[in-house]
Every structure is written in structure tokens, then in C-alpha cells.
Amino acid sequence: MQNTIHWAREWVRTVLAALATTTGRRRAQCADLPAVAVALPGPPPLVSLAPLPRHRSPYGVHGLLDGEDTVLVRPYVAAYEHRAAS
Structure with a gap:
């Protein structure tokens, strides 16, 4: 596996070096x-x-909510308490 990675890295380096053949003369003039x-x-x-x-x-906003007046959000807690009481 290391040989394949090394080969691929060298291949990419060679291809990129071939594509980047500019000398930078235009940049030096600017x-x-x-x-x-x-x-x-x-604007x-x-x-x-x-x-x-x-x-x-x-x-x-409308004050505190009473737990007895609200609908149960977790009905499994009530079922557990009911089973534990019996």
C-alpha cells in the first residue's frame, strides 16, 4: 500500500509540475x-x-405552569408509577 501511495504522490507531483511551467515574468513586471x-x-x-x-x-409569559393541570408529556412515567404502586 505504501508503494501505491508513493507512486500516486509522485505522479501527481509530476503532472502538476508539467502544468505549472510559468516563469513568473508577467508578475515580476507588475x-x-x-x-x-x-x-x-x-450603498x-x-x-x-x-x-x-x-x-x-x-x-x-403567562406565569408558571402547574404539573397537575398540564397534559403528560411522558406517559411512561405515569405507567411506571402506576406499576410501582400496585
């Missing part, structure tokens, strides 16, 4: 030019007319 920063006009900033309301959690 390096002599001074870099100029140009400020592009952007105007968004202005909020009214602030957003404060985030509130919907839980506990």
Missing part, C-alpha cells in the same frame, strides 16, 4: 508598479427608524 487603493462607492448605510423590540422568551 510588481514595479505602485499599488493604488481606490475607494469604491457603496448608503441603513438607518433604522424605530429600534427593534427587546427579545423575550415565550416561556413563562
Whole structure:
């Protein structure tokens, strides 16, 4: 397996080396030019007319919930308690 991986790595290296035959002459010519920063006009900033309301959690808005008044979420607990009592 190591020979296959080594062979594949060398093959990829050879192919990439053949594709990258540039000498970088064009890039070297451009390096002599001074870099100029140009400020592009952007969209105007968004202005909020009214602030957003404060985030509130919907839980506990109407007060605390009583466990006896709500529907059972886990009916297997009630079944376990019923079996344990008998």
C-alpha cells in the first residue's frame, strides 16, 4: 500500500509540475508598479427608524405552569408509577 501511495504522490507531483511551467515574468513586471487603493462607492448605510423590540422568551409569559393541570408529556412515567404502586 505504501508503494501505491508513493507512486500516486509522485505522479501527481509530476503532472502538476508539467502544468505549472510559468516563469513568473508577467508578475515580476507588475510588481514595479505602485499599488493604488481606490475607494469604491457603496450603498448608503441603513438607518433604522424605530429600534427593534427587546427579545423575550415565550416561556413563562403567562406565569408558571402547574404539573397537575398540564397534559403528560411522558406517559411512561405515569405507567411506571402506576406499576410501582400496585
